[in-house]
Amino acid sequence: xxxxxxxxxxxxxxxxxxxxxxxxxxxxxxxxxxxxxxxxxxxxxxxxxxxxxxxxxxxxxxxxxxxxxxxxxxxxxxxxxxxxxxxxxxxxxxxxxxxxxxxxxxxxxxxxxxxxxxxxxxxxxxxxxxxxxxxxxxxxxxxxxxxxxxxxxxxxxxxxxxxxxxxxxxxxx
Numbered sequence: 236x237x238x239x240x241x242x243x244x245x246x247x248x249x250x251x252x253x254x255x256x257x258x259x260x261x262x263x264x265x266x267x268x269x270x271x272x273x274x275x276x277x278x279x280x281x282x283x284x285x286x287x288x289x290x291x292x293x294x295x296x297x298x299x300x301x302x303x304x305x306x307x308x309x310x311x312x313x314x315x316x317x318x319x320x321x322x323x324x325x326x327x328x329x330x331x332x333x334x335x336x337x338x339x340x341x342x343x344x345x346x347x348x349x350x351x352x353x354x355x356x357x358x359x360x361x362x363x364x365x366x367x368x369x370x371x372x373x374x375x376x377x378x379x380x381x382x383x384x385x386x387x388x389x390x391x392x393x394x395x396x397x398x399x400x401x402x403x404x405x406x407x408x
Contacts, residue, residue, distance in 0.1 A: 273305035295320035298347035358384035363396040
């Protein structure tokens with residue numbers, strides 16, 4: 236991540252890999268389930284605080300070059316654009332496995348993929364009746380679809396619908 240490592244982007248990259256590779260390792264390949272088939276470089280133009288974020292800060296360009304190994308380039312207007320770019324990359328990766336092999340492919344277009352959201356807030360409402368694993372699953376799916384606001388009713392008639400520990404855990408998640 237350039238110009239300097241950014242913890243949010245590092246976490247997004249780790250999440251990209253762990254979510255795509257979960258369950259894709261054969262028993263005898265657990266220590267090396269995915270060899271380095273490609274390199275990802277993320278360049279961020281500027282750092283924008285969450286409260287100052289605008290739709291133009293979520294712009295990014297994604298493309299790949301091949302010279303021996305595939306090099307994926309993600310150029311983002313800010314860390315928020317980089318996170319959207321990582322989500323797009325996640326959608327473009329195909330990973331399958333058999334008992335003895337793992338196949339990974341990135342389906343990147345020949346021309347750079349450019350995205351800039353038209354609106355700043357893309358929201359979804361999560362019902363308060365869901366259990367913790369279902370809420371996490373819903374939040375993961377929302378992130379995949381690039382929603383950036385989750386409406387979750389944690390109060391009903393002034394009472395918490397979930398224990399405060401669960402609320403804190405989900406805010407952190």
